[in-house]
Amino acid sequence: MSPSSLAGTPKSADSPATVISAQPVVLSAPDRGQDLQVRVSAPATGDNLPIIVFSHGFGSSMNGYAPLADYWAAHGFVVLQPTHLDSRTLGLPADDPRTPRIWRIRIEDLTRVLDGLDVMEAAVPGLAGRIDRGRIAVAGHSWGAQTASTLLGARVLDSDGLPGEDLSDSRVKAGVLLALTGLGDDLTPFAAEHFPFMKPSFDTVTPPALIVAGGNDQSHLSTRGPDWFTDPYTHSPANKSLLTLFGAEHSLGGIPGYEVAETTDENPARVTLIQHLTFAFLCSALYPDDTSWKAAVTALEEDPNPLGSLRSK
Template identity: 50%
Template structure:
């Protein structure tokens, strides 16, 4: 063995991606190993097909709080399904949450013919009822995944949605259509859900004003956050000009914060675009111009901290994370309202 080999320092086992940069300064609890099962198939006789879900959880621990995670759409063939969003799903599970991900009927993985189904291609109402079914069947889900049986806390539940999934999450949190003559005005809020996060989510429809060509003729035209009363963190990228949804630019995605009742928080991701650093998947088509381990790590840590404090009011994770981010203006900023 050479002298160089004898003196070479061994590198400790890594905890994070080597490129997360300043985001490492945002405190987080220790990660644990994750177990995941898919597909877990829930019978759904009133749905076009049974509901397929993925469940991820820490390998150990009890009384695990639950995150319901709603995928967006996008050009990739698999990420708009239970197989997507591993950067956030695995992170949250490694840090103490059980994460449940359905494949909505709008998924590119299913590619249902829009000419055959009146609700296609977005299936906006069906997306919401998917989660109501999941909440009704939590005991069945545990029975189908014995390694988590008896380990979930059915009283601490949050919903998170990205892009189109943000619309789903917002409806469960109280948002709804503002035209009483339109079916979208139905209140589909879910009292079992105690907190939420909207990631690059659709904003208020304003009767179609400012909507992109793919959204102007959908229920998004009527969408309003005025009745979204559940505590929610809205996350936007300050460079998110996603024309598929809006011509208003990044401000559109902040509507859930500005036009809803408190308590709400707004996380603005510096230089973030619609992928927020890559929440939907690693090295993906959705994030070709937005891939950033540093931005992603910041979003991972801040969303984890928000949900810890939202579901456990005595947990100071959110205030500690906000104080840390305040010293890192190159990553983003927080606004809060009561």
């Protein structure tokens, strides 16, 4: 599969662009308790570069998920990776008064990144004037996928089952949601007690999104099986696609990084498929005339030994 090019920038799968990266880029956040640190990665050449804001999973940081961030940047995206307060690199104690609000602070982190594009553009040598602010996507893994989904329109249900505050952001045009948890009706007693924010409604997730689920992803937070991770697709409106990876567990073959401890199902081929399909999806979602996604779907359907299956609506 060869992803197509965007706006004249070289993004061939066979000849990825050189990536330049800056970190930490610091965004002032006086109401957060500490400033927000972000990694900014971008191709060294090309103009009108689209943006991906990526939210990491629990405990990770701006330095995680290199298999995805590096690939996207090498193929034409500016990738912005904030470090959330739950990162192991920050060592926030469990009794920190911010802990109950970390889920909400995570969402504010992503909005702060979008508000701080001028700062981040200036921080990377040669990047000034090369960003396309009209083509922005969000992506995330696990808790990060939940965080990203709110900018696409997902809402947390209150104790009466009513949707809470709308935290969507009109600047965000598409999303990639990797191992996003499902509805809150099936939480274990522990999860229901400690994570009241895990009660989403996907009814108002209107932008196009690709949801990626592992066929063997069994969560200790849910009383259901791996199908729990397909809820975001099942219960959201149109313009969604679901990639189910056969045999994949929560790390989906290793997207947090190659040979990292949390990966229980190391499979570079799965990671490669995710790289190609997420890129192709975002190309077509952000550029209406792009045919990358159609070609990627056809290639997967014609693969005699597919690593996963696709559904779309």
